[in-house]
Amino acid sequence: MGFYINKTAVITGAGGVLCSAFTKSLSLAGCRVALLDLNETAVKEAAESIRKAGGEAIGIKADVLSRESLSAAHAIVNETFGKCDILINGAGGNNSKATTTKETYETGDIDDDQLLSFFNIDKAGFDFVFSLNMLGTLLPTQVFTADMLGRDDCCIINISSMNAFTPLTKIPAYSAAKAAVSNFTQWLAVHFAEQRIRVNAIAPGFFVTNQNRELLFNKHGEPTARTEKILAATPMKRFGEPEELLGTLMWLTNAKQSGFVTGTVIPVDGGFSAYSGV
Structure with a gap:
């Protein structure tokens, strides 16, 4: 716990399922945590919960x-807690306007107005998804990394995805954006190495969140066909739990344990990336 005392962590996307778990874990370890999200109600309620538990937190x-x-x-953040020591770029997501109806193109799909095929993916939808994930990592890094220059024990954790390694069907914008996040992680790690700022990424496999719940389960709570395919390709045959990301997060943010680790993208995926399907 001692490493995190007097450390300030900034977490974007902190109103979501995964990043709210990150904030609680960092707070319990002694961090002052700043929760950032477009959903003001969610982060203010989460911050209040952390304060009631004895931690230092603000929702913005x-x-x-x-x-x-x-x-x-x-x-x-600077006025309340001081300079940022740890930045977690957790904001991201997909959009239905950048999601194809079918997994693969079939003859005639281009002329079917009832389908969203590759040929009529909405540019604005694609732009939004790519921007949210990629520019939504770039801009916070530009703003908060200025606090870290020339200081010891500072780091950035980006949230990539298993899509970055092998794109999933139907979601080309999200897959491309997460691949960009992984590449950007490596670029940042080299760019800031002499400033002693470590930059790594976590690539979660399949976790149930507020954003994907309706894709994974029907209104009766039963798994969809896509869920069945996901679990068939995951050797552990289940979805991950948010708490199962915390060990990787805490290791990467602790320079005493991972001080020589930078430029990595670490899968936490139940074996998904290791399985060939046969």
Whole structure:
């Protein structure tokens, strides 16, 4: 716990299932945590819960696609807790306008107005998904990494995805964006190595979140066909639990344990990336 005393962690996307678990874990380890999310109610309630448990936390409404919004959040963090030591870029997600109806193209799909095929993916939808995941990692890093320059024991954790290694069907924008996040993680690690800022990424496999729940289960709570395919390709035959990401997170943020680790993208996926399907 001692490593985290007097450390300030900033977490974007902190209103979500996975990143809210990150904030609690870092708080319990002694971090001051700043929760950033477009959903102001969610982060303020989460921050209040942490404070009631004895931690130091603030919830701030912030748009990861707005430099102005992030700069305002940065000023609040600096005034309340001081400089940022740990940045977790957790904001991201997909959009139905950038999701094809079918997994593979079939003859005639281009002329079927009832389908969303590759040929009529909405540009605005694709732009939004790519921006949310990639620019939503770039902009917070530009704003908060300024606090870390030349200081010891500072780090950035990006949230990539198993899509970055092998793209899933139907979600080309999300897969491409997460591949960009992984590549950007490596670029940042080299760029800031001489400033002693370590940069790594976690690539979760399949976890049930508020964003994907309706894709994974029908209104009766039964698994969808896509869920069955996912679990068939996951050797552990189940979804991950948010708490199962915390060991990797805490290891990567602790320079005493991972001080020579930078530029990595670590899968936490129940064996999904190791399974060939046969």
